[in-house]
Amino acid sequence: MMMGTVRKLREKGILGINARNAAYILPYNNRRFYPLVDDKLKTKELALQAGVAVPELYATVEIQRQVRDLKDTLEPYSEFVIKPAKGSGGEGIILIASKRNGRFRKTNGLLLEIDDLKHHISMIIGGVFSLGGHPDKAIIEYKISHDPVFEDVTYMGVPDIRIITFLGVPVMSMIRLPSRMSDGKANLHQGAVGAGICIATGTTCSAVWHENFITEHPDTGAELLGLEIPYWNELLKIAASSYDMTGLGYQGVDLVLDKSRGPLLLELNARPGLSIQIANNAGLSGRLKLVEQQEGVRKWSVEEKISFAREQFR
Amino acid sequence: MKNTHLFLLSLVLAALGLGIFFYKAFVLNLALTPDHESQVWLVEAKLGFKADGRPVKAEMYIPQSSDSFLVMDENFVSRGYGLTTKRQDENRKAVWSIRSEEGWQTLYYRAVIRKNQTARNGKKVKKPAVFEFLLPEVEQEAVGGIIEKIKEMSADEESFIHNAFELLKLPRSDKNVLLLAGSRPTNERRVEVLLKILKKAGFAARSVQGIDLGDFVGHADIKHRIEVYSKEKKKWISYNIDTGSSRVPSGFLPWWFGEQGLTEVKGGENVIVNIGIERSQENLVKSALKNNQEASSLFLDFSLLHLPLDIQAVYRVLLLIPLGALLVVILRNVVGVKTFGTFMPVLIALAFRETELLWGIFLFTLLLSGGLMVRFYLEHLKLLLVPRLAAIVTVVVIMMVFFSIMTQKLGLDRGLSVALFPMIVLAMTIERMSIVWDELGPGDAMKQGIGTMLVASAIFLLIFHELFEHLLFVFPELLFVILAFTLLLGRYTGYRVVELYRFREFVNK
CATH class of the missing domain: 3.30.1490 (Dna Ligase; domain 1)
Known part of the structure; x- marks a missing residue:
């Protein structure tokens, strides 16, 4: 029974914590760079230097x-x-x-x-x-006011968009929608809804709540699938340029969409969680390996990285 | 590439550890399990006499290693005397000598005696030579008569010996026995007669004198037994001279063979010999080490067993910690149990050693929840971090004091063991738990708390076990094997058991 589960997860390319730490975080994330993302002030400075918009x-x-x-x-x-x-x-x-x-x-x-x-x-x-x-x-x-497009799928709070990038290539993303249970916080663990966003199209393709697949927001009842994220390419651009900002190969980029200022970089995460796989109903392993195999991927321009990602990750 | 390096390193470490381990276990014959039977005694023979100014030569038999006992760590205390030990027939003898001495003299012989556990049972002994010897004519006849009589009653060697003992029990029943032994023979006399009969009948027989380590209260008496060589079993069988039983008390230590006395002192009088026995407190494992006498190996010379006893006690616990840490690694990285900190469970398990498991869990939970309650109350007061922690520590100590006094008043002395909980472990756990509570919520804090308890209990039950304690202490090279495993687990990139549950949606679809 257990071996069967292991085999199935492997076939799906699900990344486990041990594999994430050993194969991606340890070799690609130099601890030297951690302070850059642990201190939000430093992240802000870096982003401004790189021309990335952040909350003022x-x-x-x-x-x-x-x-x-x-x-x-x-x-x-x-x-x-x-x-x-x-x-x-x-x-x-x-x-x-x-x-x-x-x-x-x-x-x-x-x-x-x-x-x-x-x-x-x-x-x-x-x-x-x-x-x-x-x-x-x-x-x-600056206090963010979320984009009206999320009005129906949010219960209080501000939804945030998480994009996992590997060597600057966006490999998987999701939007975290606060619910009544999460008390306005955008934390899946505390009961927020996670909806996977297809990298290629920028529309939500699946959603989970408490590790169960759902199609409607538990509080508002609004349809969760097929939601189109505005400024998708801008969001991918910010995510893709984050690698050059921090030097961290494997990171989670947290973004928000402000009503008046558009996409803003909120914070970076050197050890992004693995729930994003559940929200997307897809595994990370295959995508990460694909990026790893690309020659000279580190030196690609941001546009090259994005077009590669939009082509590969549907 | 990296993995090859790691595998090779682990292989070398494991091979090194296991190699030394197998060498020590099977070549040097160190005990693999702690043996409660293993006993060590300190035997001291005190020879006292009054010297009269002439040259003194004092001889005393000393015990030797046999199938059942090993004689180790011998030492002689004899100020000013020259000392030699020598073999004499089947015996060992210590000979003290001095040019001239006057006054009361005391010479000591001390040895550590322990059970021989590596002895191969049923070791064959060659048949000793039986010498013809002459007896005065009267005795010759009497002995001949007795032998005839016994032979008539006996079927084989065994029954012959048995009947000889029976006959000696009641010397009056046979006039020949009466003639030889007298009506009320002393032990010595009975032995003498028995040996005459047995030897004349063609047996190889000898008398053996020794002490019973079983009655280890101070003064020991010399006990006399007879040994007869059995052709069938090809070894010496020892008989009790009173009962004729061939069952040897497990504590009987043969000291010397022959009917002669233990000591012989020339140039002295009023000779007194006192043999004292003391159950040694010496570390049992140390005796395991000495079990194999010839093994003066490098591994044994450089061993923890030569450290002072109190430091050994520290290492007995310390050596278990890597094994506990390995279990934490397995439970965290392979199973996925969440715990506060990495080695907090090991520390808590150490505390359980003092309090015992259930009581330990109860006390720990009690103090932990008390500490947490105080912490959340202090949260209210908006204290800064360091003063808040200091306040928690203070309150926990107050709770411990209160708890100990209360249980004492109630007559529950177990409550006193609360004081054995290391303060630091408690305070750190409370701090960790409250951080997790703040950051991830009470659910996670509870989950991690229970996880910590589970892991600590597992370590306490599985690792802090007599067997592991013994193994790691006697074979510290096993740490290399633990290290090898830990290194390998460091590259374990498979799923954790809890992830199989976490990602179950993928499987169900």
């Missing part, structure tokens, strides 16, 4: 001294996000939707005083939300 950085708070001037820092902005530079799992993020009489209204309607924000930023700097409790920086940046 308003300010950073690095030392406690700067917290005192927070009111002046926030003066020009009425909509913004406060997040830790090295946070993970969406912890420590505050979304402010509007400002009124010196008070700040969160997207869920709660009102916060300036002192609440100051305390939150102090906690971020103290390392409460960073991995291992290391001192951190607080980022204040």
Whole structure:
């Protein structure tokens, strides 16, 4: 029974964690480059250097001294996000939707005083939300409003698009749609819906929720398949250029589509998960091997990588 | 390319480890399993006498290794005396001598005696020569009469010997026996008579004196037995002179052969010999090592067994950790169990050694949930990370103290073992668990918590086992084999067992 399962998974080309680590992350992702993606501030700088659009950085708070001037820092902005530079799992993020009489209204309607924000930023700097409790920086940046195309398939929150790139070639992608269960977070593990996006066409081709295949959004009931992602080629371009940005051969590129600014790079991930295979109902192994076999693939231009990917990965 | 290198390296390591292991196990004959029967005694013979100023020459028989016992680590304490040991017939003798000495003298002989476990049972002994000897005429006749009488009653050698013993039990029943032994013979006298009868009847017989290690309380008595060579079995059979039974007490250590006394002192008087026995606390494995006397191999000279005992105790545990780590690797990378940290389960399993399993799990869960509750309360207070951790540690210690005192008051002394849980392990587990709780949610924290407990229990039950402890301690070269396996697992790129479940949708379709 177990051997049969192994054989079937192998036939499908499903990539396991051990194989991912041994065959792709260890040889292609130099640990030296990890800090580039672990710190969102560094990722942002790299992206700007490479001409990739990111949510606009308003300010950073690095030392406690700067917290005192927070009111002046926030003066020009009425909509913004406060997040830790090295946070993970969406912890420590505050979304402010509007400002009124010196008070700040969160997207869920709660009102916060300036002192609440100051305390939150102090906690971020103290390392409460960073991995291992290391001192951190607080980022204040542009708040994304998701593209209306996703209105029907999202329950609160902002859907994000994950593209796995290997040596700069986009090999698989999905869109993560927040659900009531995931509490507005775009994390499959916490109950968000994952929908595989066909690289060739940029339309969703299958969807999973809790590792089961579905066709309709569990909260809104909207059709999940055949959804066309706008700016698909732009998104692929950002993903493909990420390899030249960080030098990480195997990475997960997280993107969002903003209502007014279009595709923005959110963050990069040096150890992207494997659930994307379930969302796509397809295995990664074959695709990765195909890319590995291409001669000189590292030196291909971004356009070459994209056309290769759109031709091969349907 | 990389894999070939790895396979070769693992092969070399495994071959090296197994090679040394097999050499030690089958050539040097080191015990593969811990043996509870294995016993070691410290025997001390104290020879005291009063020297009268003349040259002193003190001789004493000393025991020798046999099929059932090994004599090791002999040492002689005799200040100022010259010492030689020599063989005399079938015996070993220590000879102390000094030009002149006066006053009370004490000479010591000490040896470590242990059961011989490698002895091949039924080792054949050549038939010893039987010498004709002459007896005074009266005795000659009496012995002849007894032999005739016994022969009539006996069918074979065995029954002859048996009947001879029976006859000696009641010397009054036969006038010839009465003549030879007297009406109430002493042990020595009975042995003497028996030997006369047996030898005259053509048996090879000898008397053997020794001590019973079984009654290892201080002073030991010299016990007298008779050995008769059996042509059938081709070995010496030992008989109890009182019962004639050929069952040898397992603790009987032959000291010397012959009817003569244990010591002979010239130039001294008031000779006293005291033999003391003490059950040795010496490490059992150490004796396993010495079992094979000739094996003065390099491997044995450079062995953990020569370290001081307390350091040995540390290594007994330390050597198990790589094996535990290997099990963690298997459970994490091949099965896919999630645990807090990589080696936290090994550390927890170490703690279980002190508390025992079920009680350990109960205590650990209790302290862990207490610690977590406090942590979430502190979360409320919006403390920064390091002070928060320090606060958790403090509260956990307070809980441990409280728990110990409460259980003591309730008369449950098991509760005291809570103190044996290493603080560090607890605090680290609480921290790891709360990080996972924050980042991945309570479900994952629980899953990993249960995974950690499972792995720790598995390590405790499978690895921290007497057998492995013994094997790794006596054969530390097995670490090479563990290393080889660990390296190979480092390149295991197959699916994890949990992934078969995770990706089950692909199979069902």
